[in-house]
Amino acid sequence: MEPKKVKWSQVGHHWEIYLFVIPTLIAIGLFIYYPAASGIFHSFFRWNGADISEPLGVANYKDLLFSTEFWRSFKNAFIIGIWNVVKMIPPLFVAVAIHRCKSDRMQFLYRILFVVPMVIPPLIIALVWRSFFFEATNGYLNQFIYTLHLRAFLDFIAPLFGWGEVFTEASSPAWLGDPRLILTAVIIWGFPWVSSLAVLTHLAKLQGIGKEIYEAGDIDGVNWWSKFTKIEFPLITGSIYIMLVFTIIGTIVDAGMILALAGFEGGPGGRVDVPALFMLRKAFVDQKMGYACAVGIILMLIVMSLQKIASLVNDWRGYDIDRKKSIRRKLFTTAVILNVLAPVMLLWEDATLPLWKEVIQAPGTVFHMWISGWVNGYEIPLPGIFHVVSIVLMIGVLPYPKWFGYLVGFVRKIRTGSTEAIAGNKGDMRNQRVIAREESAVFRATRSVGQFTMRGFKHGYIWFVLAFAFLPLYLMVIVSFKTNTQFYAAPATLTHPVHPENWAAAWEKITPTLANSVFLSVSSTLLMISIALMAAYFFARLRMPLSTFFWNAILILMMLPMIANLVPLFRLLRDMNLLNTLTALILVGAAQGQIFAIFMLRNFVSDIPQDLYEAAEIDGASHFMQMRQIVLPLSGPILGTVGVMHFMTAWNDFVLPLIVMRDHARLPVMVQLIRMAGDYIKLWGPLMAGYAMASIPIIILFVFSMKLFVRGMTEGAVKG
Numbered sequence: 001m002e003p004k005k006v007k008w009s010q011v012g013h014h015w016e017i018y019l020f021v022i023p024t025l026i027a028i029g030l031f032i033y034y035p036a037a038s039g040i041f042h043s044f045f046r047w048n049g050a051d052i053s054e055p056l057g058v059a060n061y062k063d064l065l066f067s068t069e070f071w072r073s074f075k076n077a078f079i080i081g082i083w084n085v086v087k088m089i090p091p092l093f094v095a096v097a098i099h100r101c102k103s104d105r106m107q108f109l110y111r112i113l114f115v116v117p118m119v120i121p122p123l124i125i126a127l128v129w130r131s132f133f134f135e136a137t138n139g140y141l142n143q144f145i146y147t148l149h150l151r152a153f154l155d156f157i158a159p160l161f162g163w164g165e166v167f168t169e170a171s172s173p174a175w176l177g178d179p180r181l182i183l184t185a186v187i188i189w190g191f192p193w194v195s196s197l198a199v200l201t202h203l204a205k206l207q208g209i210g211k212e213i214y215e216a217g218d219i220d221g222v223n224w225w226s227k228f229t230k231i232e233f234p235l236i237t238g239s240i241y242i243m244l245v246f247t248i249i250g251t252i253v254d255a256g257m258i259l260a261l262a263g264f265e266g267g268p269g270g271r272v273d274v275p276a277l278f279m280l281r282k283a284f285v286d287q288k289m290g291y292a293c294a295v296g297i298i299l300m301l302i303v304m305s306l307q308k309i310a311s312l313v314n315d316w317r318g319y320d321i322d323r324k325k326s327i328r329r330k331l332f333t334t335a336v337i338l339n340v341l342a343p344v345m346l347l348w349e350d351a352t353l354p355l356w357k358e359v360i361q362a363p364g365t366v367f368h369m370w371i372s373g374w375v376n377g378y379e380i381p382l383p384g385i386f387h388v389v390s391i392v393l394m395i396g397v398l399p400y401p402k403w404f405g406y407l408v409g410f411v412r413k414i415r416t417g418s419t420e421a422i423a424g425n426k427g428d429m430r431n432q433r434v435i436a437r438e439e440s441a442v443f444r445a446t447r448s449v450g451q452f453t454m455r456g457f458k459h460g461y462i463w464f465v466l467a468f469a470f471l472p473l474y475l476m477v478i479v480s481f482k483t484n485t486q487f488y489a490a491p492a493t494l495t496h497p498v499h500p501e502n503w504a505a506a507w508e509k510i511t512p513t514l515a516n517s518v519f520l521s522v523s524s525t526l527l528m529i530s531i532a533l534m535a536a537y538f539f540a541r542l543r544m545p546l547s548t549f550f551w552n553a554i555l556i557l558m559m560l561p562m563i564a565n566l567v568p569l570f571r572l573l574r575d576m577n578l579l580n581t582l583t584a585l586i587l588v589g590a591a592q593g594q595i596f597a598i599f600m601l602r603n604f605v606s607d608i609p610q611d612l613y614e615a616a617e618i619d620g621a622s623h624f625m626q627m628r629q630i631v632l633p634l635s636g637p638i639l640g641t642v643g644v645m646h647f648m649t650a651w652n653d654f655v656l657p658l659i660v661m662r663d664h665a666r667l668p669v670m671v672q673l674i675r676m677a678g679d680y681i682k683l684w685g686p687l688m689a690g691y692a693m694a695s696i697p698i699i700i701l702f703v704f705s706m707k708l709f710v711r712g713m714t715e716g717a718v719k720g
Contacts, residue, residue, distance in 0.1 A: 004542055004610075008545050011544070016623055016624070020623070021534070021538040023534065023535075024534070024535040024594060025550065027531060027587070027590065027594065028553075030591070031569065031588050032560070032591060033553075036568075038568035039293040040297060042290050042293045043290060043293040043294040044056060044290070045290040046291075047293070048287045048290075049287070049571055053290075056290070060290055060293075060294035063291070064298060070278060070295070072270070073270075073273045073278045076271070077252050079187075080183075080187060080274070081247070081251035084247045084250075085244065088243055090465065091194050092240065094114070094194055095203045095206060096202075097461055097462050098203060099206040101459075111203070112703065113466055115702050116703065117466075117470045118199070119695075119699055119702040120472065121651065121694065121698060123260055123674070124695055126189060126261055128475060128476065129189040129472070130261055132475055133175075133189070134189075136172045136174040151168070161184060162180060166181060176261060176267065179269045179271045182268065183267075186257075192469065202240075205235065205236040208235070213231055241310075249307070249561070251274075252274075252275060253275075253562075253563050253564065255655060256654060258274055259277060260674065264277070278295060279299070279564075279566075279567070280566070280659075282295065283566075283567045283570075284659060293568060296566070300561060303561045475492065477692060478492065479491065479684050479688040480502055482495060482498075482502075482685050484682075499685055502686045503686075503693075507689075507693065509676065510694065512665055514697075516666060516667065517694075519582065520582050520585055520589075521651045522647070523582075524589040524646065525647045525650065527587075528590040528593045528594050528646050529597070529639055532593075532594040532597035533627075535598050536598050537605055537623070537627055540602045540605035541613065557595045563655070566656070566659070569588065579660055579662075584660055585657060588656065589646075589653070593649060597642045600642055601642065604635065605635070608630065608631065613630065616629065616630060647701065648698060651697070651698055654668065658671050672690075673690060676690060
């Protein structure tokens with residue numbers, strides 16, 4: 001419901017409502033907007049973050065534009081991003097398979113079973129894969145290849161993926177140590193790639209499909225695939241689109257998993273280096289803070305551009321003709337500018353001019369060289385990328401020729417006319433054949449067998465995915481009771497005697513850090529919910545002066561990658577004497593987490609019937625009383641959803657703590673696990689027990705709050 005507009009002359013009657021948004025403005029202004037402004041300012045300096053600050057103008061940006069290392073990181077992000085989009089398919093099919101289970105008990109059982117392994121922190125999954133699957137001598141991946149005799153097949157397809165002769169050598173492939181394999185390792189880790197958020201989001205959307213729609217489909221005789229393509233997929237396109245945007249943007253700005261698998265250097269030769277990791281390395285290894293700020297600004301502009309393009313694509317059908325023409329003109333102008341910039345940039349770089357002199361005149365040749373360069377590992381200068389982007393924009397925005405439209409219309413007319421003629425002449429005969437076929441005993445028996453087979457395939461697929469999803473958890477528990485000798489002798493089976501003392505040893509190592517993570521996650525969640533709910537009330541209750549400006553400022557932050565401001569944020573925390581403190585992580589986490597929370601809570605609060613507010617105002621209730629007596633009692637499910645999501649985010653975060661924290665006694669548990677995994681001599685039993693202990697709290701939380709979480713995801717309004 002649209003909030004009531006309040007004029008400036010009426011502000012005195014509602015002045016206290018501004019108190020609800022002040023904490024949010026302070027938090028995002030101090031920990032988000034100020035670091036962003038500082039990053040923009042220092043990107044024009046040669047700055048080491050301390051005593052050296054020399055103005056350079058646009059030199060940092062010019063160096064970045066011609067840096068092969070920087071653009072190679074984007075190439076890696078592009079390849080990983082494509083495969084991350086492919087990884088969205090298994091969660092979708094899992095959600096559909098669970099939704100089609102007719103038994104409510106089976107649906108509940110599958111949800112519980114999928115939640116347990118999927119809420120294990122991604123860092124722990126990555127560390128388990130690094131320790132067990134990618135290990136060269138006794139790794140499960142190499143054993144799987146040897147057992148099934150796949151080396152010949154992998155050697156046959158090796159030229160397609162640039163693996164060379166790695167599978168023909170006598171030694172075992174080192175997945176994380178071989179430059180030819182590490183990109184493949186980064187792509188395949190975490191199989192079958194089923195995340196709890198994706199499955200629950202798709203399930204929440206699927207639950208909104210009415211049974212009458214399926215009944216109508218059964219009457220029409222649609223098969224299982226038609227149900228998916230005609231009923232389910234169109235109705236959950238919104239959730240798929242949201243997950244797609246998050247996946248693409250997350251690939252660009254995420255450095256955590258690459259850091260866990262390949263280290264700060266991005267693997268041997270930087271083969272899996274990504275832009276966010278490139279920025280962190282320049283800032284905290286090379287001490288080039290100003291240069292890193294420039295990288296952050298470029299990341300921010302790219303992500304905001306992708307957000308804008310995604311919004312245009314999603315809303316394209318709702319635009320009128322004039323709006324579409326205006327967007328096409330702007331994109332065409334951008335394409336022309338890119339084509340002009342390419343030769344200008346070449347004039348700046350005289351060394352590359354002989355190579356690109358002929359290429360400039362033939363954009364098709366640029367495209368061919370660019371693609372072949374990616375396949376063969378060559379580095380193509382930036383102008384080639386500009387040309388390709390401009391060609392894609394031109395092709396995408398130019399309208400089709402009129403003759404093409406006439407041809408398409410003519411073909412559609414013929415096809416439609418033919419279909420109508422066939423339907424008119426043979427419709428009665430077809431209906432008679434359908435009725436006779438359905439009355440046939442053979443047809444009924446065949447349909448029963450087909451339905452039984454599909455049910456078996458559905459449950460078999462679910463259990464197949466569950467087996468792989470539970471594998472890391474199974475390995476953690478089994479190995480946690482072994483000595484190193486038992487582990488190397490039989491790594492995947494329980495052996496006797498068991499060694500429960502491994503858990504005691506792990507408890508001594510991670511108890512302080514585990515307590516730090518509990519305190520950090522709980523404090524950050526409570527602070528974030530308190531601030532976000534008050535701000536959501538401010539935006540949903542009334543339309544106060546300046547509220548539109550404040551809301552737009554928050555919407556902009558939803559497009560801002562937080563990691564892009566990590567370098568100036570580090571400097572800010574140092575100036576505030578907050579480095580190496582849990583307070584810094586709590587404040588920053590609450591400030592960053594409330595952006596998404598405000599967006600969700602505002603929609604919920606705005607759906608509360610206005611009659612309740614008006615009745616409270618008649619009784620003389622202030623805004624604080626309305627918040628306590630109306631909003632809080634009705635907001636339980638949505639607060640639970642937002643709280644669980646933020647708790648998991650705070651628990652799993654390790655990039656910011658890894659940079660901010662130095663004192664061992666104050667480390668969160670995820671940073672402690674990284675340090676334990678990096679020890680040269682590993683005691684596998686205590687290490688796996690530590691992984692399990694770090695996973696147990698988040699599993700317990702999600703299992704007990706799953707019903708509340710799903711309820712909050714599915715409730716879009718409050719019924720009055």
